[in-house]
Amino acid sequence: MLTVALLVGVTVLTFLAVEIGPLYAADRFRDLREPTPAERGRLDYLRETAGLDVDRIAIECRDGGEVGGDEADGDDPGSDSVGRIEVAVRGPPRRRVLFLSEAVLDDVDEDVAIGLLAAEAGRVETYYGEFRAVSVAAVVGVLAAIVTATVAFDAGFASLVAVGLAAFWVGRRVQYAADDRAADAVGAGRVADAFERVAAIRGVEPETGDWSTWFEVQPPLGDRIAALRERAGSDGAS
Numbered sequence: 076m077l078t079v080a081l082l083v084g085v086t087v088l089t090f091l092a093v094e095i096g097p098l099y100a101a102d103r104f105r106d107l108r109e110p111t112p113a114e115r116g117r118l119d120y121l122r123e124t125a126g127l128d129v130d131r132i133a134i135e136c137r138d139g140g141e142v143g144g145d146e147a148d149g150d151d152p153g154s155d156s157v158g159r160i161e162v163a164v165r166g167p168p169r170r171r172v173l174f175l176s177e178a179v180l181d182d183v184d185e186d187v188a189i190g191l192l193a194a195e196a197g198r199v200e201t202y203y204g205e206f207r208a209v210s211v212a213a214v215v216g217v218l219a220a221i222v223t224a225t226v227a228f229d230a231g232f233a234s235l236v237a238v239g240l241a242a243f244w245v246g247r248r249v250q251y252a253a254d255d256r257a258a259d260a261v262g263a264g265r266v267a268d269a270f271e272r273v274a275a276i277r278g279v280e281p282e283t284g285d286w287s288t289w290f291e292v293q294p295p296l297g298d299r300i301a302a303l304r305e306r307a308g309s310d311g312a313s
Contacts, residue, residue, distance in 0.1 A: 082219050
């Protein structure tokens with residue numbers, strides 16, 4: 076009974092760490108500020124256009140650390156006149172916080188900002204963050220069961236492989252569904268353009284999938300852009 080309680084506790088704590096941890100870390104360790112009245116008015120318009128509903132907005136100061144979603148991870152080796160482009164929604168339902176850098180408001184076109192916000196709205200609507208937290212918690216729970224000998228090693232290892240493969244496959248489907256939601260809201264071409272613009276600012280070429288990406292929940296950005304371009308062409312031909 077004690078072992079079962081331990082496994083449940085480990086699984087729940089892992090879920091909370093993945094779901095709430097990034098929100099706590101960003102609030103505590105990033106140099107953030109509230110939007111000015113003018114910025115809030117503009118953001119309300121951009122969010123309404125993108126279909127993004129959040130409970131709070133936090134802007135990262137230009138000299139602060141990295142805050143961002145998967146669309147804009149990494150350093151910015153691009154033009155000195157353009158700051159780091161970071162957009163991410165963190166936190167559980169009813170505690171959603173939109174984190175964005177000042178560069179999103181100052182240095183990119185409105186269409187780019189709308190495309191990035193729509194991409195985050197799609198992830199919120201498909202509960203991508205919650206899915207990721209559940210997947211990680213399930214893997215950790217199975218590992219804990221193996222370590223505590225609650226299940227036989229062979230059965231536990233087989234379960235771990237099955238859970239991992241299912242998470243990889245479903246996670247990609249959820250991300251593509253999120254991109255479809257964004258395309259429904261603002262157009263597939265606009266979202267693809269936003270992704271490509273951020274990649275250009277960073278000075279990188281969006282990666283496409285190969286054997287090294289088979290075991291990643293997040294599809295390569297290049298594949299996501301290609302899927303959006305294909306949909307934009309289909310929508311234009313219909």
